[in-house]
Amino acid sequence: MENRSFYNEILTEHNVRPEFKHDMEDADIVLEGVNPSCGDDIFLKLKTDGDTIVDGAFVGDGCAISQASADIMLGMVIGRKKEEALEMGKIFMKMIKGEASEEEIDSLEEASALRDIAHMPARVKCAVLGWRTLKEALLGEDADDDEDDEDW
Ligand code: ZN
Numbered sequence: 001m002e003n004r005s006f007y008n009e010i011l012t013e014h015n016v017r018p019e020f021k022h023d024m025e026d027a028d029i030v031l032e033g034v035n036p037s038c039g040d041d042i043f044l045k046l047k048t049d050g051d052t053i054v055d056g057a058f059v060g061d062g063c064a065i066s067q068a069s070a071d072i073m074l075g076m077v078i079g080r081k082k083e084e085a086l087e088m089g090k091i092f093m094k095m096i097k098g099e100a101s102e103e104e105i106d107s108l109e110e111a112s113a114l115r116d117i118a119h120m121p122a123r124v125k126c127a128v129l130g131w132r133t134l135k136e137a138l139l140g141e142d143a144d145d146d147e148d149d150e151d152w
Contacts, residue, residue, distance in 0.1 A: 010113040011068040018067065020074035024057040032060075033133030035125045040066035044133045051081050058130070065114070065123050070130030072110045082138045089131040096124055 027045035034041050040062030047055040056074045060067075073092075077085035092111055094100040098118035105112045117127040 004116070007113040007116065010072075010110055011064060014068035014071040014110075015064050018071040020057045020071050020078075021059060021067070022057050023059055024055065027055075027057070029137045031133055031137040033129050033136070035062070035066060035129045038063055038066065038123075038126050040126055040129050042066065042070055042129060042133065044070070044130065044137055046134075046137055048082070051083070053077050053080055053082060053085055062129070063123075063126050065117070065126040066129045069111070069114055069127045070133075072113070073130045073134065076109060076111060077134065086135060086138060089135055092131050093128060096127055 024045040024047065027047050029046040029048065030043060032041070032043050040060075042058050042060035042062060045057045045059070046053055056078050058070045058074065076088060080088075088108065088111075091100060091104045092108060092114075095105050095108060095112070095115055096117050105115055114127050117123050
């Protein structure tokens with residue numbers, strides 16, 4: 001795939017110079033997301049105002065894919081309505097499962113750099129950790145935390 005090195009550059013850039021990996025003292029939602037199969041462990045921090053995600057950050061440790069994915073995700077969802085963020089998460093999950101259309105993948109902006117994960121089953125949980133944690137943070141008790149949840 002000719003774009004492979006371009007995608008790798010995006011992921012590397014988000015690892016070396018993450019924009020949102022820092023503490024956030026006044027977050028009103030803080031949630032830990034763990035992927036035991038790889039050892040990824042993040043704390044997602046969100047500041048919300050009604051239905052809008054006004055700011056966000058994360059701290060923690062993990063592999064390059066989990067950290068880059070969380071950083072890219074925050075860049076996409078900050079400033080959006082919660083339901084728009086959840087919709088993006090749904091499309092992201094579709095892409096990771098190899099079920100998204102080219103148009104849907106394009107709509108994911110930088111997160112489309114993770115499209116190849118569809119061919120790397122062992123890394124799927126790394127790529128979706130940030131998004132899963134976001135969904136749980138936004139929906140709270142209503143989020144289905146079933147690992148095999150087909151909806152995501
Ligand atoms: Zn990982």
